[in-house]
Amino acid sequence: IEMNHAAIESLEAIIVDLPTIRPHKLAMHTMQNQTLVILRLRCADGIEGIGEATTIGGLSYGNESPDSIKVNLDRHFAPLLIGQDASNINACMQRIDRVVKGNTFARSAVETALLDAQGKRLGLPVSEILGGRVRDSLEVAWTLASGDTRKDIAEGEQMLEARRHRIFKLKIGAGEVNKDLAHVIAIKRALGERASVRVDVNQAWDEAVALRACRILGDNGIDLIEQPISRHNRGGQVRLNQSSPAPIMADESIECVEDAFNLARDGAAPVFALKIAKNGGPRAVLRTASIAEAAGIGLYGGTMLEGSVGTLASAHAFITLNKLAWDTELFGPLLLTEEIVTEPPLYRDFQLHVPRLPGIGLTLDEERLARFRRS
Ligand code: MUC
Ligand code: MG
Numbered sequence: 001i002e003m004n005h006a007a008i009e010s011l012e013a014i015i016v017d018l019p020t021i022r023p024h025k026l027a028m029h030t031m032q033n034q035t036l037v038i039l040r041l042r043c044a045d046g047i048e049g050i051g052e053a054t055t056i057g058g059l060s061y062g063n064e065s066p067d068s069i070k071v072n073l074d075r076h077f078a079p080l081l082i083g084q085d086a087s088n089i090n091a092c093m094q095r096i097d098r099v100v101k102g103n104t105f106a107r108s109a110v111e112t113a114l115l116d117a118q119g120k121r122l123g124l125p126v127s128e129i130l131g132g133r134v135r136d137s138l139e140v141a142w143t144l145a146s147g148d149t150r151k152d153i154a155e156g157e158q159m160l161e162a163r164r165h166r167i168f169k170l171k172i173g174a175g176e177v178n179k180d181l182a183h184v185i186a187i188k189r190a191l192g193e194r195a196s197v198r199v200d201v202n203q204a205w206d207e208a209v210a211l212r213a214c215r216i217l218g219d220n221g222i223d224l225i226e227q228p229i230s231r232h233n234r235g236g237q238v239r240l241n242q243s244s245p246a247p248i249m250a251d252e253s254i255e256c257v258e259d260a261f262n263l264a265r266d267g268a269a270p271v272f273a274l275k276i277a278k279n280g281g282p283r284a285v286l287r288t289a290s291i292a293e294a295a296g297i298g299l300y301g302g303t304m305l306e307g308s309v310g311t312l313a314s315a316h317a318f319i320t321l322n323k324l325a326w327d328t329e330l331f332g333p334l335l336l337t338e339e340i341v342t343e344p345p346l347y348r349d350f351q352l353h354v355p356r357l358p359g360i361g362l363t364l365d366e367e368r369l370a371r372f373r374r375s
Pocket of ligand 1: 026056143145171200202251302303304305329
């Protein structure tokens with residue numbers, strides 16, 4: 001029997017609570033802080049891979065919560081992986097596929113940790129393990145979500161001035177629709193042609209409201225409308241896609257790679273938000289990107305507001321893509337006031353710069369991790 005030098009020895013899932021710079025208001029939840037799940041995957045060759053599974057607002061966004069992610073990693077994923085060869089990522093992920101349904105967030109943490117470990121083992125960045133990067137940095141949007149029009153305009157102006165962001169996404173849908181539209185139009189008027197202004201409705205409208213609202217948004221210079229109606233109303237998404245003057249982006253509609261295929265087949269959206277957590281990891285999200293590319297659908301690099309680990313894991317996948325027509329929103333670490341890695345990701349001149357270091361290129365700061373982990 002051949003020696004398995006990279007046998008997986010342990011998986012440790014750690015819940016981390018971090019403060020945010022301000023409340024972040026979404027249609028279904030207002031974030032007062034952010035909770036990350038950090039995965040440490042230790043191998044017999046002394047290599048440790050790290051991954052992250054992070055969602056928004058407990059169970060208010062998706063099917064997995066930080067608590068369920070940790071329990072499922074500990075009880076269901078770990079026994080499947082311990083003793084397996086960490087250097088064979090295909091074999092490890094296929095072993096999970098055979099037993100585990102859904103749970104793409106937890107799966108993404110595992111796939112990220114395996115890629116990080118393999119990168120460290122071979123001395124290569126994750127982007128190179130994924131076939132090679134075609135760029136070193138990504139344009140990053142910022143979300144204006146203070147809940148206050150004047151504060152949002154001031155924040156947008158500050159970001160333009162600091163050359164940090166020139167694409168802004170507004171989170172609407174929680175309020176009365178006419179008020180929301182007035183909020184968006186006021187921000188677009190203030191920022192004008194200096195910025196791309198987009199909205200994310202997080203499924204809050206019904207089809208009738210969306211038919212009218214999308215027209216008004218498009219007529220007022222809004223560049224992109226993200227997930228205006230429920231992921232369950234596929235017919236409505238197809239109809240809206242035919243009537244809206246501004247392009248519609250699918251976000252919640254994609255909970256797995258198969259959803260992406262079905263949306264593409266139905267002609268439900270001309271733009272897809274790519275999220276590693278909703279597809280099952282950096283490799284899985286590239287399968288959704290391939291479906292989109294084959295269907296002529298534009299790509300956008302999305303986020304679940306992950307910390308540095310999930311953000312750079314996403315970035316390593318996105319920098320391998322030929323074209324991100326709608327850029328990215330990989331700003332998660334900038335929403336947090338504290339870091340749990342030694343060298344935070346670098347944001348400069350509207351871009352996130354992706355390090356050429358082995359793995360995802362991050363080292364956990366043990367002292368900070370100990371301080372912010374949930375006991
Ligand atoms: C979402 O729905 O896209 C991404 C950016 C942000 O502010 O919220 C998220 C989630
Ligand atoms: Mg969204």
